[in-house]
Amino acid sequence: DGGITQSPKYLFRKEGQNVTLSCEQNLNHDAMYWYRQDPGQGLRLIYYSQIVNDFQKGDIAEGYSVSREKKESFPLTVTSAQKNPTAFYLCASGFNEQFFGPGTRLTVL
Amino acid sequence: ILNVEQSPQSLHVQEGDSTNFTCSFPSSNFYALHWYRWETAKSPEALFVMTLNGDEKKKGRISATLNTKEGYSYLYIKGSQPEDSATYLCAFNDITGNQFYFGTGTSLTVIP
Numbered sequence: 001d002g003g004i005t006q007s008p009k010y011l012f013r014k015e016g017q018n019v020t021l022s023c024e025q026n027l028n029h030d031a032m033y034w035y036r037q038d039p040g041q042g043l044r045l046i047y048y049s050q051i052v053n054d055f056q057k058g059d060i061a062e063g064y065s066v067s068r069e070k071k072e073s074f075p076l077t078v079t080s081a082q083k084n085p086t087a088f089y090l091c092a093s094g095f096n097e098q099f100f101g102p103g104t105r106l107t108v109l
Numbered sequence: 110i111l112n113v114e115q116s117p118q119s120l121h122v123q124e125g126d127s128t129n130f131t132c133s134f135p136s137s138n139f140y141a142l143h144w145y146r147w148e149t150a151k152s153p154e155a156l157f158v159m160t161l162n163g164d165e166k167k168k169g170r171i172s173a174t175l176n177t178k179e180g181y182s183y184l185y186i187k188g189s190q191p192e193d194s195a196t197y198l199c200a201f202n203d204i205t206g207n208q209f210y211f212g213t214g215t216s217l218t219v220i221p
Contacts, residue, residue, distance in 0.1 A: 004152075033209070042113065042211040043198070050207065058208065090153075096141070098200075098209060100152040 003027070006091050006101035013078070013085070013108050021076045021104045023091035031095040032074040036060060037088045049074055050095075078106065111135050113201050115212035122189050123220050129185045130215040132199030136180035140202040143209065144173055144184055147196040156184075156197075189219040 004025045013019045025032065031050050035043040045058030049068040063082025068074055074093075078085045086108045092098040114133045122128050134142060141160045147153040157166040162177040170187045186193055196216045200209040 035211075040213065042213040043200075043209075044211075045208055048208065056207070092209075097143070097155050097158055098145075098153075099155070102152050 004091060004093055004099055004101035006089075006104050008104060009102065011104055011106045013106065015108055016080045018077055018079050019106065021078065021089055021091075021106070023074045023076065023101060025072055025074075025091075025093040025099075025101075027093055027099060028071070029093035029095070029099075030071065031093060032068070033092040033098065034058075034064075034066065034074070034076045035090045035092065037090060043090060046076065046089075111201060111203065111210040113199060113210050113212040115197075115199055115215050117215060118213065119216040119218070121218045121220060124189060124191060126189050126219075127185065127187045128189055128217070129183050130197060130217075132182045132184070132212055134180050134182070134199070134201040134210075135203070136178060138203040139177045139180075140204045142175055142177075142182050143200040143202070144182070145198040145200065147198055147214070149195075153198060184215075186217070189217075191219045191221050193217060194219045 007022045033048040034046040044060050046064050047066040049055035052071050055066050055068050065077045089104045091101040116131050144156040145153040157173045159175040164175040166173050172185045175182045196214040198214045200211045
């Protein structure tokens with residue numbers, strides 16, 4: 001089945017810890033994206049990548065980092081510098097039409 | 110950051126009613142407008158991609174129109190069913206095409 005997978009579905013982190021969210025796609029898409037959703041807000045872009053080994057900051061990149069070493073993988077690291085990391089994180093791929101993963105809900109304890 | 114607005118924020122309708130909601134976006138540098146349906150516990154699912162002023166798209170009981178000159182799109186649902194209950198998101202691409210700017214969504218609940 002073609003699609004996007006994200007893991008884990010739920011993640012708990014202690015303050016001060018870095019944590020990495022996984023995103024994998026087998027749709028052969030060049031473009032991949034990370035979004036964050038908070039209650040009452042739309043999806044906000046954290047980082048995006050148009051091609052392997054290249055990525056750009058979105059509107060709210062501070063406190064996050066990404067890598068794009070393989071076409072099918074675009075992991076997101078939430079660092080301790082992110083002041084308010086508790087949120088729902090969605091990964092997507094595709095340029096003219098976006099396909100979304102199921103999301104990861106991150107809670108900082 | 111480009112501003113994409115959706116209204117209403119939420120909507121409750123009776124089964125069988127027809128309904129519509131609005132997405133407003135910048136009218137300059139337009140490239141594409143997307144509609145997604147996002148059901149609880151699922152991933153957002155693409156409904157329509159619209160690129161031309163005056164475009165109308167239809168999928169079953171759902172249709173959408175596009176006015177790029179004034180910067181709005183309408184989504185219509187005819188004869189709402191409980192399975193239509195979801196959040197409907199719109200997203201705007203500017204001419205760079207690189208980023209999608211999402212609205213906050215319209216949450217639709219169809220009451221049996």
